[in-house]
Amino acid sequence: MSSSSEKIIIIGAGVVGLSTAVELLQHGYMVEIFDQQQAAKAASWAGGGILSPMYPWKYHSAINQLAKFGKQSYLALNEKLQPITGIDFEIEQGGMLIFDHDQFDLGLNYAQHFHEPEQQAYLVHRHEIQKINSQVNTEIDAAVYFPQLSNIRNPRLTQSLLTYVLQHPHARLHTHTPIQKISIAAARVNAIYDTSGNRYRADQYVIATGAWTAQLMAQFNVHLDIQPVHGQMVLYKTPPKWLPTMCMNNTMYLIPRRDGHIVCGSSTNHFGFHQELHEEISQNIIQSALSLVPELSKFPVVKQWAGLRPGSPTGVPKICKIPQCENAWCNAGHYRNGLVMAPASARLLREQMQGLATWVDASPYQWAG
Template identity: 55%
Template structure:
């Protein structure tokens, strides 16, 4: 089976990985270089922020993130020489309004990875001595981890590029579908070339609304900008992730600390905003004042694929027998990525599914209005 995957971000690359491991041949298309955009720009927390604030369908996929990335890292690292750098730091949450629901979440939803304990100030200082003295309590999720997503993406890309059944077409935007009755017969790139495959997977993130007219569907996915500031501290300086009021600090093993994140509706603009940067810094220094003594080495903004509830669309397009979706993950593309790709592979190959696919079914998308 030959499958064309449009989009070489985390969703497209993981979909390719799942399918090529089952013996499929893969062509991967992207309008720019592979492994860029939101997949590269995110923080890499292997859990939704405040999982109790999300629909259960988000958490049903995200719960597999840490063990599945650990398994893929073990498989790919000997071949690519690149470690994902999964950093098991745990997470401190300071939002007191979330303490009660957070402390009971793991037991209530049978997610042992989300086990939490409430720390007093003395315990808090033992976990992370850099926290501002005004925080007297915190929820501590000891099993949460982050992955260094640029390294994850480098490893995935390198593994797939050396694979004999995978071809990459970078800087090759797909513009048109050639549709006959209930199938896409070919996809046409901007240079006019036609590319044929047995099945087509759309893993196009924030750009997915581009297909609405050709598919005759309303696709409510919009770009939502998120901005991050990167500090450099000594290695292992910040011992845990921290979160308060939807702002976070994510330490890497080598001392880099990511501070974010924001949400702005500015179309496809990825220009960092000075006021947003100041808001991020204010929130992060409120948690860890000492961070201000270290240099900012970089800042950037990426585009999340904003969907109405944050639940992605995964499955077959209703009116076409060989077109599949895997997009719309909003803020949780990385932590839902492995299970989303596994679910897609299972649906495409008629296998037993890891979760009930109904919540992600593209059948819920409405047909395009004739008047529109």
């Protein structure tokens, strides 16, 4: 496929759609992006931005294969985009303490076996924990410390991607434009239609619609098991640098931002497409956060929200051509790790669209059969 004259339509302006757009623009394509609401305000805004799967040893290797490029890719991208967009993603490299005793051996073995720079890990005891992070509950006697783990301020990341796209002469964005119908004939998409009946055409089409993807896939007569998984967050405001590391216990985590905001979460529930907050879930998050960092109780909760993860059964996204269609592609189903996997997913999709050898094995992300 020759890039310069090709126009690609991308449906979905979350981190996955926008990263795909940036990747394609940087390789000479023209892109037109659609979102049913404001761009970059769904899961990609709501997420925590941890640049690693939580407990990578619990995840499919296909997730870790993409996730391990997250931090380096974002460091490079931040450097490249910041002069253009004026936005810093604020990649915080404070490391993470995890406190579940039953995960210690697994975490240490994983670090020893895979030698991934991000997953270096050390067992630390009370005295060392307090030196690393003096806000941790002094009753906690041991932790595994991952000094290289980082987080990204995801609302700034998506704002930067969006700003880059908006200033690009070969990009066009339509917000508040839900795509309702995909017209397919002779194994090709020939147009898409929004809910007002407006028609849009391109050479190639990418579906990056997160939790909403199954609905559009049905029009290709393809079943894709992606369900919305509700995740709730609680935001505290402390002084800058008050909490020096991320902290995690089971699936509850605290993520410090550079300016002292601390994002605490999260929950996983199947409530359909409802995004309401649940008081009981908030209380669980707060209790869990305070059990790790008791002094947090002195600071105010400044915001709460919920988002819908694109939940797929294994958490492995589909990054491939849509079956029986020559010019439509899927980049969706990243579940709990879409922020960290987005740069590698975008590159993998672009390479397949160009018919190139892919930089990582693409087979885990294809449709079975």
